[in-house]
Amino acid sequence: MSTLLEINDLKTYFYTTNGVVPSVDGVSFSLESGQTTALVGESGCGKSVTSFSIMQLVNSPGKIVGGEILFKGRDLTKLNDREMRDLRGNEISMIFQEPLTSLNPILKIGTQLDETLLLHRKVSKKEAKLTSIEMLKKVGIPRAEQVYSSHPHELSGGMRQRVMIAMALSCNPSLLIADEPTTALDVTIQAQILKLMRNLKNEFDTSILLITHDLGVVAELADKVIVMYAGQVVEEADVMSLFAKPQHPYTQGLIQSTPKVEAEVDILESIKGNVPTPSNKPTGCYFHPRCPFAMDICKSEMPELKMNEQSGNKVRCWLHNSGKEVDLYGENLTYSN
Structure with missing residues (x-):
């Protein structure tokens, strides 16, 4: 399986009267030919701006200020308007939200x-x-x-x-970007559209980059999942691993807040607090103000996105980067030396 799309340290900033707003802040991931990769996260995490950056549709006051977007080996950030017009709708197509x-x-x-x-x-x-x-x-x-x-x-x-x-x-096209393709539709129509996309993907052998906040859609369509928070990738895993044992506290919170058919609960779990605005992000790990497992280092230093050898997931979290075994699945956080 060959790499169709590779994004390296992508940074897309918006220049406003109130200062520079880093909407996409060093995002890196790849998409293989024939694969469906989902970008997941709450509203405002940078999912759609990432997709617009790929299509080179970020207009003033927005600007791609760093990184590479390699499509079949060509850096899209280096192409002129005519070259991008030749690609859009031909090699890369997009389904917009509404x-x-x-x-x-x-x-x-x-x-x-x-x-x-x-x-x-x-x-x-x-x-x-x-x-x-x-x-x-x-x-x-x-x-x-x-x-x-x-x-x-x-x-x-x-x-x-x-x-x-x-x-x-x-x-x-070789790549189809679908930005919240079922958001405005009722449940029965959503199911029809998802089935249609899956069938057409197989018929046309098209890779899909799926932008969504709906984990049900992810479970239905995706092969790989990229979880974004505050403009960064915080976890990357195949879809089975992500749902079976999420490694980042934010991913775990997203999954726990999703209703389950087999479980009868009066109140759904929720992630406390709010996503920080792009112009006012906390120091250290961006998630630490909402994280029940935050340590002192989380408040001062940003962790790197690293491979977790036990799970095979890539995780941006000091709990994992510390080299300790972490259990996020019991009633309390435990880790061994």
Whole structure:
């Protein structure tokens, strides 16, 4: 399995009247060909800004100030606007969070679908129309010809999301970035969209970078999980390891706060406190004000993201970096020398 996308020490800052805001603060991870990797975390942790950085869609006052974004060996931060236009929608496609605002309300669905094909595939208008209608059928839209001639407001939220998926996959991209693809949909439609994405991924052999805060979606789709907090990666693991035995206290808190079908509880667990604002992060480990296991070193020094040899997870935590065996699963924290 070859590496399709590799991000090294990515830093994306926003320059505001109140000072510099580090939204993405040294993020590193990789995505293999044919793999689905999920970026997980609470709102404001930098997930979406990471995806916009990959697409080179960070506009003023935002700016990528450091790091590499290697796609098939090419550093996207070094490409000019024309070179990025050739990649967007062709080699790399993106499904945005809200399909109604992502589609042009005054243009018909067919016009918007055809545009990508005409730009990147250099086909005739007739060929583009046939391909667009075929893609609408592939994503499970009935009466595809009628939908092709419709405007976005005439479709339901689920149908619009299917149109966005058809548009994103029309040029058979190597990488599909899905930013909260099921957030605005009801539960039954969410399940249909997830099943559709999984089937299309296998059919088109497309790698997926999934941006979400929904651990149910992660369990359904992902092979690997990147947990982000306050603009940094705090844990990286395969999906089975992450859910079976999360290593970072923040990851554990996220999983414990998720409702479980088999468990009857009156009150869900929650992570105390709030995510720090990007402009006012604490010293040391960014999570220490909310961490029940915080030590003195956590308050003054930032831990590195390191491999935990026992679990195979990469973890940014002094509990693990101290070289001690850590048990986050009993009633109390225990560790041995």
